[in-house]
Amino acid sequence: MGDGTVHALVLTGSGFGASSCYGIGVMKRLIQNPSPHAGNQVVDPEIYSGTVFSAFNIAIMASQMAGSNADTLDALERIWLEEITSQEDLLTRLGLPRQNGVYRLRLDPRSFFDPRTLLRDPTKPFRNLLNDVSFLSRSFSSRLSQFLTSKKPLSKRLLDFPDIADFFDTSPLAKLLEKHIDLNRLRNSDRQLRIVATDWVTGTPAVYGQEDLTYQQILASLAVFALFPRPIINGHPIAGGGIASPTPIRPAVDAAVQLGAKKLILHVVYLRPKLQNIDPPKMPNTFDTFNRLTYLQMKGLELRTLQQGIRTDDRRKRPSSPLEITAHCYRPKKPLWDVLEVLDYDRDKAQKFIEYGFNDAMTHDCEAEDCANV
Numbered sequence: 001m002g003d004g005t006v007h008a009l010v011l012t013g014s015g016f017g018a019s020s021c022y023g024i025g026v027m028k029r030l031i032q033n034p035s036p037h038a039g040n041q042v043v044d045p046e047i048y049s050g051t052v053f054s055a056f057n058i059a060i061m062a063s064q065m066a067g068s069n070a071d072t073l074d075a076l077e078r079i080w081l082e083e084i085t086s087q088e089d090l091l092t093r094l095g096l097p098r099q100n101g102v103y104r105l106r107l108d109p110r111s112f113f114d115p116r117t118l119l120r121d122p123t124k125p126f127r128n129l130l131n132d133v134s135f136l137s138r139s140f141s142s143r144l145s146q147f148l149t150s151k152k153p154l155s156k157r158l159l160d161f162p163d164i165a166d167f168f169d170t171s172p173l174a175k176l177l178e179k180h181i182d183l184n185r186l187r188n189s190d191r192q193l194r195i196v197a198t199d200w201v202t203g204t205p206a207v208y209g210q211e212d213l214t215y216q217q218i219l220a221s222l223a224v225f226a227l228f229p230r231p232i233i234n235g236h237p238i239a240g241g242g243i244a245s246p247t248p249i250r251p252a253v254d255a256a257v258q259l260g261a262k263k264l265i266l267h268v269v270y271l272r273p274k275l276q277n278i279d280p281p282k283m284p285n286t287f288d289t290f291n292r293l294t295y296l297q298m299k300g301l302e303l304r305t306l307q308q309g310i311r312t313d314d315r316r317k318r319p320s321s322p323l324e325i326t327a328h329c330y331r332p333k334k335p336l337w338d339v340l341e342v343l344d345y346d347r348d349k350a351q352k353f354i355e356y357g358f359n360d361a362m363t364h365d366c367e368a369e370d371c372a373n374v
């Protein structure tokens with residue numbers, strides 16, 4: 001920050017499955033190659049702000065896991081392609097979710113047919129099955145007892161009874177975080193990290209910096225929809241950050257003010273195209289309506305976050321903290337995901353999304369992307 005200029009990468013959370021790999025592609029272009037819109041220099045971000053699965057990506061980047069920006073980015077790409085995503089197998093063709101490094105569907109029979117698992121640990125599929133049956137029975141009996149003893153109306157009790165999250169074992173994700181995110185390294189890093197989650201009680205964003213970051217807080221930011229268990233932090237359940245703040249610009253602006261920056265260059269990576277780039281179907285259908293509704297809802301939340309960001313910008317005009325902000329936006333040309341792909345960790349798609357991100361950052365056009373100077 002020799003001349004007081006700070007670069008921040010803001011990775012939004014309005015995407016699921018492998019779609020956050022788009023942000024890896026954008027970073028590869030900006031961090032590993034000089035870009036005309038960045039003054040023909042490589043970008044060296046001092047601030048990373050993100051949510052949902054981008055929180056995992058930026059925690060790795062901010063920790064400088066492999067020593068340098070470029071090597072850390074290569075390591076992150078390998079984690080996605082070798083540990084998180086996988087290719088199609090017989091059971092995915094029958095409709096079961098793809099094997100992945102994030103969650104395991106309870107009672108998934110796949111491990112019984114996987115020769116690698118059977119060779120390495122032949123009893124594992126049986127242990128998993130026993131653990132799953134025991135977990136689901138415990139959950140079922142406690143829900144049944146709550147159902148029978150509750151004084152709430154029957155309709156409310158019926159709604160409370162099932163919880164699809166019971167079928168998701170997210171221990172692989174917890175292991176993935178512990179394996180790759182070194183919290184001590186993060187605390188000592190000269191990069192600023194801001195991970196955003198949602199307080200499920202107040203509906204407001206919860207922002208975590210790296211000073212006292214815990215794996216629970218990262219897991220909370222990753223807890224998309226109601227499918228993943230929401231950790232309890234300070235008495236409140238905390239869920240995926242994309243809900244309260246899908247575009248976490250404000251924490252990046254606050255971090256720049258704390259650093260005493262004079263100029264902040266934001267690189268905001270969206271995981272959705274502009275709505276006008278999403279073609280309506282030839283015949284209206286329920287799925288498309290639901291899909292567009294999700295997009296519009298996200299857009300509304302995004303606008304609200306940007307308005308909050310602008311209020312922060314007003315504050316910066318005070319003489320005590322003058323901060324000039326430039327925002328470059330990167331968006332895919334086509335939708336990366338639909339609601340049926342929320343939990344799909346497809347290796348081929350991950351590779352494709354990295355390529356899209358790289359190409360979109362390479363051909364970045366400030367006018368077409370409505371980049372802003374404030």
Ligand SMILES: [Zn+2]
Nearest residue numbers: 328329366371
């Ligand atoms: Zn731009």
